[in-house]
Amino acid sequence: MKKTRIVGFALTLAATMVVGGAMGQTYVADTYSANYVEVKSGTAADENVVSLVQISKAHGFFAIPDGAFHPTYASDGKLTKDFQWKWTVSTGGADATGAGTKTATGAAGKENYVELTFNKAQKYIVDVSEIAPSAWGGCFDVRQFTVHAFDAPSFEATTASDAKPTCMSTADLLKNAHFKLFSSGTPYVKYKIVRTVMTIAADGTLAESTVPADKTNFVAEGAAEQFTGNNWTWNNAIAESAAGPLALDGIRVKLTTPLDTTGHKLAEYDLEIAKKITKPTGAERIVKYSFVVTGINGLLSRKADYVPATGALKASGFDYYNTVTATKSGSVDFLVSVAPKTGPVYHIGNNVAK
Secondary structure, three states, X not given: OOOOEEOOOOOOOOXXXXXXXXXXXXXXXXXXXXXXXXXXXXXXXOOOOOEEEEOOOEEEEEOOOOOOOOOOHHHHOOOOOOOEEEEEEEEOHHHEEOOEEEEOOOOOOOOOEEEEEEOOOOEEEEEEEEEOOHHHOOOEXXXXXXXXXXXXXXXXXXXXXXXXXXXXXXXXEEEEEEEEEEEOOOXXXXXXXXXXXXXXXXXXXXXXXXXXXXXXXEEEEOOOOOEEOOOOEEOOOOOOOOOOOOOOOEEEEEEEEOOEOOOOEOEEEEEEEXXXXXXXXXXXXXXXXXXXXXXXXXXXXXXXXXXXXXXXEOOOOOOOEOOEOOOOOOEEEEEEEOOOOOOOOOOOOOOOOO
């Protein structure tokens, strides 16, 4: 079966940081990737007014030092000796790790940088303070920002598998399988369709008679969504086909429930996979077609694949999560059969008593 890739629009996470500020603050352009952008806590209309993250993943943050106290930072990244940066998770701290205080040594040690991990889907408040050495008076300033954490992506089949085969009288038959996707936005999905020839035991039970064959792997990328404005919703640009089930081979991803930024629940999508399956041939009588989702990710899970220390995408690329909702299935099985062939009729021969 021919491999197919459904190409969507990838979300570009890169942005350019504006350098400078009213207090002479500076930014070392080659110290962190330009994928780091300012958390604009006071800019209501900006999509980065808060930080959105996935739980149980380390996320990097750094605070721009005051350029007047760190005169060479812009050129060499050095922070003045004995200055401190204190990071505190003031709301939700019991469910976060990584906070603490770092003291500058006078070298380019990135003491203004921290990696925080948020372990529960909820709202967090983070405080960071740049603290002058006690010899300089010990003065400090506090900046506060908000973090919203969400679960990792998952999925479940919503179409029931066949309890018995469908008798095929035509060369092919269109089958539609539906899955519910839980994602933070723009879900990328990996799935496959597996064809397995079945045998029938004397007691009527079915068993696989061959190693599953005709495996076809797909990657389905949803149309681009991105966070926008201070309500962290999307510009939902999901292309949808006409209402009703797909009538041809293909897939369709449809948003059904938006991301819940109050209850911190992932958005829900309906994934429909449609495929014409072929009639059993030759000695085959019953064939099983399995529509299997093998992985999913989302905007925030892909964000977590950027290495915190550098801000660059890790070498292995985006992770896919093969996580099925508890007590649910991640696959849909369709069974098809051909009609049994009625053989010739036998009787006692007419001349048996000659």
